[in-house]
Amino acid sequence: MSQNQDQEHLKLLSIFHYIVGGLTALFACLPLLYVALGLAFVLAPASFANKPGAQPPPGFLGWFFVGFGAFFFLLGQSLAVSMLVAGRFLSKRKRYTFAFVVACLECLFMPFGTVLGVFTIIVLSRESVKTLFNAGISGPPASPEGLG
Helix, strand or coil: CCHHHHHHHHHHHHHHHHHHHHHHHHHCCCCHHHHHHHHHHHHCHHHHCCCCCCCCCCHHHHHHHHHHHHHHHHHHHHHHHHHHHHHHHHHHCCCHHHHHHHHHHHCCCCCHHHHHHHHHHHHHCCHHHHHHHHHCCCCCCCCHHHCC
């Protein structure tokens, strides 16, 4: 493969990392519903009793929901930030190992992350791409027409 084609593939992968990172950040907000439900269990337990005189749910259940939701929210946001940073590193041809590890982790976020992760692993496995990262070549040189 030519160096220009490798650079084009890395540029596209970088763009797709930004897109999938944004989608991941959006979907990682869903566990906040568990946090809200857990807080409702803790702050207003009587509203969850079905019949008058029925026992409200125990307080530890609400805290379990809060902890569960907060953990998965933070995990998802961490993955999203990692994807965005990996996209930046791909565009700058830096931190090869970080980009490769994030590509492996992206495979967990189906279906888009899986596709992006597999293609990123394939591109990063090429010797010519490894050479680009080692040389720190961040892209084609700017043309004189674009400087004005």
